[in-house]
Amino acid sequence: xxxxxxxxxxxxxxxxxxxxxxxxxxxxxxxxxxxxxxxxxxxxxxxxxxxxxxxxxxxxxxxxxxxxxxxxxxxxxxxxxxxxxxxxxxxxxxxxxxxxxxxxxxxxxxxxxxxxxxxxxxxxxxxxxxxxxxxxxxxxxxxxxxxxxxxxxxxxxxxxxxxxxxxxxxxxxxxxxxxxxxxxxxxxxxxxxxxxxxxxxxxxxxxxxxxxxxxxxxxxxxxxxxxxxxxxxxxxxxxxxxxxxxxxxxxxxxxxxxxxxxxxxxxxxxxxxxxxxxxxxxxxxxxxxxxxxxxxx
Numbered sequence: 001x002x003x004x005x006x007x008x009x010x011x012x013x014x015x016x017x018x019x020x021x022x023x024x025x026x027x028x029x030x031x032x033x034x035x036x037x038x039x040x041x042x043x044x045x046x047x048x049x050x051x052x053x054x055x056x057x058x059x060x061x062x063x064x065x066x067x068x069x070x071x072x073x074x075x076x077x078x079x080x081x082x083x084x085x086x087x088x089x090x091x092x093x094x095x096x097x098x099x100x101x102x103x104x105x106x107x108x109x110x111x112x113x114x115x116x117x118x119x120x121x122x123x124x125x126x127x128x129x130x131x132x133x134x135x136x137x138x139x140x141x142x143x144x145x146x147x148x149x150x151x152x153x154x155x156x157x158x159x160x161x162x163x164x165x166x167x168x169x170x171x172x173x174x175x176x177x178x179x180x181x182x183x184x185x186x187x188x189x190x191x192x193x194x195x196x197x198x199x200x201x202x203x204x205x206x207x208x209x210x211x212x213x214x215x216x217x218x219x220x221x222x223x224x225x226x227x228x229x230x231x232x233x234x235x236x237x238x239x240x241x242x243x244x245x246x247x248x249x250x251x252x253x254x255x256x257x258x259x260x261x262x263x264x265x266x267x268x269x270x271x272x273x274x275x276x277x278x279x280x281x282x283x284x285x286x287x288x289x290x291x292x293x294x295x296x297x
Contacts, residue, residue, distance in 0.1 A: 031081035031144040034137060035070055036130055038150035039090035045151070045174035045181045049198055050205035059207050063088075063104050064282055065264065066204040069257030071109070073196075074147050077170070084143055086110045087133055089126045108253070131158035138167035147172055148190070151182035159189045172196060203261045220271055222284040228267050229288025237296065245293060252290060263289060 043061060044054040051059035067086055074083065088104055088111065095114045097105060105112040113133070115125035130150070135158070137143045146162055148155065149172040159169045171190040173182045175197045187193060237245055248255060255263065267285050268275055275281050 033078045033081045033145040034084040035086045035147045062204040127154040135161035138162040138165035153183035225284040226288035229285040230292035233289045233292035
């Protein structure tokens with residue numbers, strides 16, 4: 001009897017030791033978040049807020065700049081967490097990427113997921129894609145927090161599925177000029193709510209009234225744009241001070257939304273060429289900026 005009791009105590013001690021090791025490993029594992037964007041909601045709500053219309057054909061959306069701004073906002077909210085990626089959900093005929101969707105898909109840390117578009121240009125299957133991804137990532141402990149930019153009541157089941165596996169879901173909305181643009185059952189279900197206002201979206205949404213800059217020459221090369229990025233970094237170091245810019249280094253390769261927008265506007269002025277929707281040139285601009293900044297430290 002004593003030998004059996006001693007053996008049992010040994011097994012209990014081993015089990016406790018194993019649990020302690022597991023808890024220690026969990027404690028060392030960094031939190032991870034992902035951003036889920038329902039593009040249908042985004043275009044409709046942001047278009048209405050900034051351009052006064054939900055018709056995508058009537059305005060331009062700087063998706064790259066906006067995605068960077070969303071990443072930057074998430075970084076401030078989930079300060080001790082790392083980004084897994086941004087999931088961008090949209091509709092397309094026969095699920096074939098449009099040119100704009102292809103450009104977005106080529107952005108770093110972005111995954112485009114496509115539902116279908118019916119004859120009335122209504123998205124079909126997007127909500128089920130969001131639910132599938134949210135549930136799978138939460139089940140496999142790939143994320144601890146999900147920032148969901150959307151408003152459809154059909155997303156409630158996606159939220160419940162992720163929460164059932166221990167993930168926290170944070171609903172991000174877009175300011176509505178009148179009333180509310182998110183379903184109340186969705187608001188009730190999530191762990192937290194935030195609203196992004198007009199000032200947040202203004203830099204990234206503009207009515208189609210022509211280019212901000214008419215090109216006076218051929219499209220600049222990537223090296224030309226990269227050089228302009230370095231020029232602006234050198235100018236800012238003098239004007240804004242080293243201490244201000246060195247604070248940007250831990251965020252590499254991302255710039256805060258306001259800084260990125262200033263960089264874009266100044267570059268367009270120097271180049272006399274619009275970089276809106278030109279993902280490759282905008283990446284070159286940032287590369288040049290970072291190259292010069294990092295060379296100084």
